[in-house]
Amino acid sequence: MKSLMLAAALALFATGPVLAADAGCSTVIEGNDAMKFNKASIEIPKSCKDFKVTLKHVGKLPKATMGHNWVLTKTADLQAVANEALKAGVKNDYVKPDDARVIAHTKMIGGGESTEVTVSVAKLKAGEAYSFFCSFPGHWALMKGTLTVK
Numbered sequence: 675m676k677s678l679m680l681a682a683a684l685a686l687f688a689t690g691p692v693l694a695a696d697a698g699c700s701t702v703i704e705g706n707d708a709m710k711f712n713k714a715s716i717e718i719p720k721s722c723k724d725f726k727v728t729l730k731h732v733g734k735l736p737k738a739t740m741g742h743n744w745v746l747t748k749t750a751d752l753q754a755v756a757n758e759a760l761k762a763g764v765k766n767d768y769v770k771p772d773d774a775r776v777i778a779h780t781k782m783i784g785g786g787e788s789t790e791v792t793v794s795v796a797k798l799k800a801g802e803a804y805s806f807f808c809s810f811p812g813h814w815a816l817m818k819g820t821l822t823v824k
């Protein structure tokens with residue numbers, strides 16, 4: 675019993691400061707079986723050091739047929755990066771390895787799964803146009819949005 679209380683106290687200690695420091699430095703975005711994200715834009719406060727993106731696939735279809743990931747590039751790079759996704763292949767989650775144009779990306783997930791990635795805000799510039807998208811072949815046309823730092 676004593677150890678349980680200690681564990682609870684430690685858990686509070688561990689999560690308290692993290693929640694307090696969060697201050698809008700995270701978001702949750704959902705992808706579904708209709709090949710849609712539930713957000714068309716994400717705004718990152720420039721006061722954030724890191725910004726956590728949690729991707730939830732709220733559909734039922736498997737990764738092989740309705741896979742979703744969250745890939746961040748400059749808007750100017752989106753189309754070229756998306757067009758090279760098929761060549762990168764399923765083994766790389768449709769993201770070309772070590773691609774300098776890819777600022778951050780999650781792994782590819784299927785229905786019922788979730789994943790997350792942390793974006794280093796120091797890598798982003800206020801005023802630059804960024805876009806996020808799903809790099810599963812054919813999805814980016816519908817599954818994309820804009821990201822800005824303000």
Ligand code: CO
Pocket residue numbers: 705709740741742743808809810813817
């Ligand atoms: Co997708």
